[in-house]
Amino acid sequence: MKIICIGRNYAQHAAELNNPIPKEPVVFIKPDSAVLVGNSPFFIPDFSSNVQYELEITVKINRLGKHIEERFAHKYYDQIGLGLDFTARDLQEDLKSKGLPWEKAKAFDGSAVIGEFIPKSELVNDSNWDFYLLQNQKKVQEGNRSQMLFSIDRIISEVSKYFTLKIGDVIFTGTPHGVGSIAKEDILEGFLNGQRLLSTRVK
Numbered sequence: 001m002k003i004i005c006i007g008r009n010y011a012q013h014a015a016e017l018n019n020p021i022p023k024e025p026v027v028f029i030k031p032d033s034a035v036l037v038g039n040s041p042f043f044i045p046d047f048s049s050n051v052q053y054e055l056e057i058t059v060k061i062n063r064l065g066k067h068i069e070e071r072f073a074h075k076y077y078d079q080i081g082l083g084l085d086f087t088a089r090d091l092q093e094d095l096k097s098k099g100l101p102w103e104k105a106k107a108f109d110g111s112a113v114i115g116e117f118i119p120k121s122e123l124v125n126d127s128n129w130d131f132y133l134l135q136n137q138k139k140v141q142e143g144n145r146s147q148m149l150f151s152i153d154r155i156i157s158e159v160s161k162y163f164t165l166k167i168g169d170v171i172f173t174g175t176p177h178g179v180g181s182i183a184k185e186d187i188l189e190g191f192l193n194g195q196r197l198l199s200t201r202v203k
């Protein structure tokens with residue numbers, strides 16, 4: 001499986017990192033070795049002194065597809081969850097300034113925490129899918145899908161122009177503002193519509 005991530009999908013987050021509002025989705029990929037399984041702890045890698053959390057709504061692909069039209073995109077996923085896109089921000093800033101790819105900063109082992117998924121049908125249609133992140137019980141990020149610059153269906157349509165989507169692939173749909181650093185012994189918990197779907201301890 002692969003993980004497809006969207007960057008700068010929330011205007012306030014793009015602004016907090018001094019990035020322009022994109023005209024089309026910013027896309028990068030994490031390999032399956034980036035997945036942090038089960039409730040394993042996350043170990044801060046020694047190549048970064050500023051790993052940051054990014055809580056994101058995730059979508060699990062349930063059909064093989066390429067060149068998916070936006071109006072049919074909803075047929076390609078029926079499970080929604082939360083994920084943490086851990087980012088070595090110091091490394092990313094350095095790579096960005098040199099115009100180099102972000103992989104070392106974004107796709108390292110353990111950088112993709114994938115929480116539980118719930119059926120899309122359990123999320124009320126008119127709900128905004130409010131989600132938030134607690135860092136040691138303190139709310140540090142919150143957002144909802146109405147703030148997304150590109151909707152999930154649009155994202156699926158765009159990325160499937162370039163990458164065949166396979167069953168089990170996971171899309172990270174971007175983070176709202178409020179990203180920040182993590183420290184050893186932090187406990188990070190993600191909630192979607194009031195339900196805790198993710199919990200990670202930092203080591």
Ligand code: ZN
Binds near residue numbers: 005006056085172175
């Ligand atoms: Zn992200």
